[in-house]
Amino acid sequence: MELAARAETIREAQALRYRVFGQELGAKLKTAQSGLDLDEFDDYCHHLVVRETKTGQIVGCTRLLHDINARRLGRWYSESEFDLGSIRNLPGRLLEVGRTCISAECRHGSAIAVLWSGIASYIHLHGIDYLFGCASVPLGDQDHLAAAVMSRLRHQAMATQHLHVTPRSPLFNSQAPDNLLDTPIPALLKAYIRLGAKACGEPCRDPDFNVADVLMLLDVDQLNPTYTRHFLDRAGPNSMYRGPAHLNSA
Known part of the structure; x- marks a missing residue:
């Protein structure tokens, strides 16, 4: 696990994102370079990557947008889908997590847990007060899968x-049929909930990925202590800092 300190490492992460999002999931990527998923946010983010021990290949990645750099850029990534007025007004340090993906062959292993260990370490070392980001839910036929997951979220993990x-771009008039009410919650969304994050209202339709995105918010003071200790112990002290990766000046 490491924070990318070289352009080559970031390109490896962008290539993984392209393979997962563009080729495997069939998303309509707005990218200017073939074989890479990239946008202007990449230059303002820290890129956290997980490598397979034997091959050294990147098998998981996410990018972290600190509020210092969000101010320099003038917006958050999630603002393309949501009016973030309530998030912008929160006191303290904010961190946005996005573009998270794991290669297909590693999704049943420890890669996602290692990635969250890195995020937990980053939160601890940078004094982050709130973490937020989008988690995707499949739409299903007539948006029924998304409606089923949202029904569970409203009862289990909805913010005030x-x-x-x-x-x-909200979803409209979608009611989950009874046979879908026990639809499993997607892995990334489940990880947010286990940490103590809450859904900030209704989802946004993302036609490029054919999913509904839910904005999840985690108050670091409300972190589930069991998972916090697990992730920080797993990460180890300063484990992600194999090279310099500095915030841009405010």
Whole structure:
């Protein structure tokens, strides 16, 4: 696990994102370079990557946008889908997590746990107060799968009203049939919930990925202590810092 300190490492992560998002999931990527998933946010983010021990290949990655760099850029990545007024007004340090992916052959292993260990270490070392990001839910036929997952979230992990955000392309009039009410919660969304994160209202339709995105918010003071200790112990002291990766000046 490491924070990318070289352009070559970032390109490896962008190539993994392209393979997972573009080739495997069939997303319509707005990218200017064949074989890479890239955008202007990449230059403002820290890129956290996980390598397979034997091959050295990157098998998992996510990118972290610190509020210092979000101010330099002028916006958050999630603002393309949500009005983030309630998030912007939160006190303290904010961190946005996005573009998370794991290669197909490693999804049943420890890669996602290692990635979350790195995020937990970053939160601890940078004094982050709130973490947020989008977690995707499959739409299903007539949006029924998304409706089923949202029904569970409303009962299990919904933020209070003052923290809700407004989706720019909301889902409408979708009721989950009874046979889908026990639909499993997707892995990334489940990881957020286990940490103590809450859904900030209704999801946004993402036509490029054919999913519904839910904005998840984690108050670091409310972190599930069991998972926090597990992730920090797994990461070890300063484990991700194999090379310099500095925040841009405010």
